[in-house]
């Protein structure tokens with residue numbers, strides 16, 4: 001299965017990705033917060049691709065821009081958190097140079113859609129170890145809900161114990177999130193349409209004044225006023241911006257443009 005987002009392709013890992021995988025997974029700042037040992041060599045990465053990253057629903061996060069994998073994301077079934085067949089656990093990591101660009105949230109959103117829509121799952125679990133603020137933030141942004149905290153969780157790969165926080169998202173949560181999102185879009189768009197409508201109505205009300213101003217601007221009277229003003233024959237306090245050619249012209253052009261834009265709402 002291959003999934004896509006605006007910037008990313010999510011596709012199965014391949015042994016030929018070993019070098020690229022090692023480049024990022026050899027950094028202890030990537031593995032340790034997630035609870036695994038940094039990869040020790042390209043051969044080690046190759047072995048991990050064969051044994052761990054080749055599991056079902058595990059994807060390399062590939063940047064469309066370069067075509068290269070920079071991280072991993074996957075759904076684990078029958079894990080410590082996901083007991084039932086219609087549940088899974090979301091896990092992810094990303095190469096340090098790419099942190100902070102919203103890449104994992106973008107990939108996770110698509111994988112969550114895939115889990116609920118294509119795989120018909122009911123629940124997605126996601127956890128993080130105490131202190132992993134970046135992962136906590138990713139889960140908050142995705143809309144996961146806090147469930148519980150466990151003291152002394154064994155981190156087997158690193159031979160230590162940590163405090164673990166557990167979050168969850170149900171299919172219903174995801175649906176509500178989607179409806180809220182689209183209701184927000186609807187409000188935003190209808191707000192903008194109303195503002196344009198208001199502008200149109202305002203110009204309708206002001207149309208006699210606009211007409212009067214354009215006629216003055218096009219008449220010989222305005223030319224006389226302008227020329228006298230240029231010649232310094234008018235008192236200083238009369239010198240208003242509206243008499244200058246640019247100001248009146250710009251104003252009338254602006255009104256014309258807004259009228260054209262709002263015209264589609266008037267009929």
Ligand SMILES: CC(C)(COP(=O)(O)OP(=O)(O)OC[C@H]1O[C@@H](n2cnc3c(N)ncnc32)[C@H](O)[C@@H]1OP(=O)(O)O)[C@@H](O)C(=O)NCCC(=O)NCCS
Pocket residue numbers: 029030031033034092093094095098099100101102103104105127128129132133134135137138
């Ligand atoms: C957790 C992780 C996957 C986040 O991925 P990401 O694509 O960088 O996620 P985001 O861009 O949404 O950043 C998440 C938060 O990290 C923080 N952050 C981002 N870049 C950072 C950086 N360079 N240094 C410190 N904090 C940073 C920000 O608080 C950000 O939240 P914000 O968007 O509200 O500002 C990534 O940091 C990582 O791989 N960490 C190590 C492995 C890991 O912890 N995996 C999860 C195990 S549970």
